[in-house]
Amino acid sequence: MAMQDATLKSKEELKERLTKPEIISGSEILLRSLLLEGVDCVFGYPGGAVLYIYDAMHGNPDFNHLLTRHEQGAIHAADGYARASGKVGVCIATSGPGATNLVTGIATAYMDSVPLVVITGNVISSLIGSDAFQEADITGITMPITKHSYLVRDVEDLPRIIHEAFHIANTGRKGPVLIDIPKDISAAKTLFKPVTSVNIRGYNPTVSPNKQQVDKLIKAITEAERPLILAGGGVVYSGGHEELFEFVTKSQIPITTTLLGLGAFPSGNDLFLGMPGMHGTYTANKSIQSADLLINIGARFDDRVTGKLDGFAPHAKIVHIDIDPAEIGKNVPTDIPIVGDVKTVLQIVNQGVKRADKADEWRAKLKASCEQYPFSYTDSEVELKPQWVVELIHETTNGDAIVTTDVGQHQMWAAQYYKFNKPRSWVTSGGLGTMGFGFPSAIGAQMANPDRVVVSINGDGGMQMCAQELAICAINNIPVKVAIINNQVLGMVRQWQELIYDNRYSHIDLAGSPDFVKLSEAYGVKAFRATNKEEARVAWAEALSHPGPAVVEFVVRKGENVYPMVAQGSTIDEMIMGDAE
Numbered sequence: 001m002a003m004q005d006a007t008l009k010s011k012e013e014l015k016e017r018l019t020k021p022e023i024i025s026g027s028e029i030l031l032r033s034l035l036l037e038g039v040d041c042v043f044g045y046p047g048g049a050v051l052y053i054y055d056a057m058h059g060n061p062d063f064n065h066l067l068t069r070h071e072q073g074a075i076h077a078a079d080g081y082a083r084a085s086g087k088v089g090v091c092i093a094t095s096g097p098g099a100t101n102l103v104t105g106i107a108t109a110y111m112d113s114v115p116l117v118v119i120t121g122n123v124i125s126s127l128i129g130s131d132a133f134q135e136a137d138i139t140g141i142t143m144p145i146t147k148h149s150y151l152v153r154d155v156e157d158l159p160r161i162i163h164e165a166f167h168i169a170n171t172g173r174k175g176p177v178l179i180d181i182p183k184d185i186s187a188a189k190t191l192f193k194p195v196t197s198v199n200i201r202g203y204n205p206t207v208s209p210n211k212q213q214v215d216k217l218i219k220a221i222t223e224a225e226r227p228l229i230l231a232g233g234g235v236v237y238s239g240g241h242e243e244l245f246e247f248v249t250k251s252q253i254p255i256t257t258t259l260l261g262l263g264a265f266p267s268g269n270d271l272f273l274g275m276p277g278m279h280g281t282y283t284a285n286k287s288i289q290s291a292d293l294l295i296n297i298g299a300r301f302d303d304r305v306t307g308k309l310d311g312f313a314p315h316a317k318i319v320h321i322d323i324d325p326a327e328i329g330k331n332v333p334t335d336i337p338i339v340g341d342v343k344t345v346l347q348i349v350n351q352g353v354k355r356a357d358k359a360d361e362w363r364a365k366l367k368a369s370c371e372q373y374p375f376s377y378t379d380s381e382v383e384l385k386p387q388w389v390v391e392l393i394h395e396t397t398n399g400d401a402i403v404t405t406d407v408g409q410h411q412m413w414a415a416q417y418y419k420f421n422k423p424r425s426w427v428t429s430g431g432l433g434t435m436g437f438g439f440p441s442a443i444g445a446q447m448a449n450p451d452r453v454v455v456s457i458n459g460d461g462g463m464q465m466c467a468q469e470l471a472i473c474a475i476n477n478i479p480v481k482v483a484i485i486n487n488q489v490l491g492m493v494r495q496w497q498e499l500i501y502d503n504r505y506s507h508i509d510l511a512g513s514p515d516f517v518k519l520s521e522a523y524g525v526k527a528f529r530a531t532n533k534e535e536a537r538v539a540w541a542e543a544l545s546h547p548g549p550a551v552v553e554f555v556v557r558k559g560e561n562v563y564p565m566v567a568q569g570s571t572i573d574e575m576i577m578g579d580a581e
Contacts, residue, residue: 047094234298
């Protein structure tokens with residue numbers, strides 16, 4: 001209790017100090033405003049246009065900044081921080097190339113509805129539009145991939161803009177907001193007046209649903225014989241996982257979750273069918289195609305889930321619950337649209353929902369299907385299989401780790417074979433499919449959750465897009481555990497070239513990649529290599545027990561494929577089963 005009182009007092013003292021009326025620079029206003037928003041870690045990379053901002057950081061004991069080795073590393077780390085914490089992630093970069101290096105990370109966050117505030121510097125206001133040194137129209141460049149953006153014209157507007165940016169980023173359908181600050185604005189001085197209220201004309205996201213639409217949903221559930229829930233990342237982002245569990249428990253409707261929805265519902269539950277889509281479970285895909293009622297909760301009917309659109313869920317009445325009205329009906333015609341925050345909608349639905357009594361036969365059929373058609377692979381005592389490696393990681397972390405991935409085959413194996421039971425334990429690039437995302441996002445996730453085990457599962461391709469960030473793990477003793485699934489090839493591209501392009505392998509060989517153990521050690525990170533099960537068990541155990549960051553390179557079979565697989569242009573029940581066929 002004494003410690004809590006001391007913490008509360010220190011926070012109150014900090015707030016009093018930060019809100020003290022003073023004439024200060026735009027840079028100091030920025031730092032104070034970020035601290036008042038509750039920001040406890042900023043990721044960034046300095047340069048000429050943000051030097052006043054970085055000068056204000058000098059000697060500031062309240063402000064925590066982590067210097068990455070590339071701007072893309074900074075924004076992916078901020079993204080991982082946001083996904084794993086539920087708070088807004090923040091990153092800073094300079095003008096021109098510093099700002100443009102953030103573009104891929106901004107698009108990644110935009111596609112996956114991740115709340116970020118991205119701060120860029122720009123040339124002085126009088127030079128904007130003159131093609132000055134390191135000038136780029138970053139607000140124009142990022143207009144299609146930000147939720148909103150600001151070019152600050154007056155230092156007095158800065159407190160309001162920062163407060164609005166956090167509000168916009170973290171309300172409604174969440175997403176990245178960019179604030180571009182010319183160098184003269186960061187240097188200019190004014191009386192700091194903190195802003196605590198928001199009044200944005202035209203921005204008022206719908207939170208509570210239309211009651212008539214909720215009643216239609218409840219009625220549809222009572223009539224359905226083959227109901228199914230498709231839950232997405234919106235459940236996680238709204239904090240609605242407990243409401244989802246209550247909804248499933250009361251209705252007894254089987255549930256499948258999208259790639260970004262993993263962890264929104266306990267994977268060990270009898271009603272959980274796994275992930276649907278291109279590399280989803282047999283049962284999840286078949287159930288969608290047979291359902292007479294499909295309840296989409298916070299997913300956007302992505303093409304990787306739907307497959308061939310005109311053959312998707314052909315027998316189902318479609319219910320779509322989403323906070324973004326633009327998503328409803330965009331890809332799949334919707335019979336019962338419900339606009340609102342997922343958590344709020346489910347709270348209201350749960351007041352009236354009853355057990356789907358007509359679905360007993362359906363539940364039994366799907367349970368039997370799950371038992372008959374689990375994810376499977378042909379194990380080997382000679383070669384190290386990537387699926388086995390993921391199973392090892394799950395077993396040794398008891399399923400309680402925060403797992404981040406890069407993009408490719410290892411991403412799908414992680415989604416298939418690591419069993420998630422808690423939200424915000426799964427961090428991956430869904431909509432944009434960004435290679436280079438996995439490792440920096442793990443750094444952000446670890447900064448947000450210093451007491452949890454964070455495992456970054458990467459391929460040998462993606463790891464080379466961000467390996468320089470090993471430096472900040474070593475310097476700051478950030479204890480991320482990195483698993484590199486090294487198949488010496490661009491695995492997912494190779495799989496498609498094998499199955500779709502008649503074995504015409506073109507430019508996928510990653511021979512000449514570095515020795516990842518030596519590379520890690522060069523950065524000062526403990527590292528191990530495993531080529532068989534015995535070595536893998538020992539190496540991974542040592543990595544987990546090591547108090548700092550550690551890398552394990554798992555050398556696996558080059559020709560392994562991810563199954564099931566739905567080829568592009570096929571319906572999702574037209575699955576290539578591979579070993580299971």
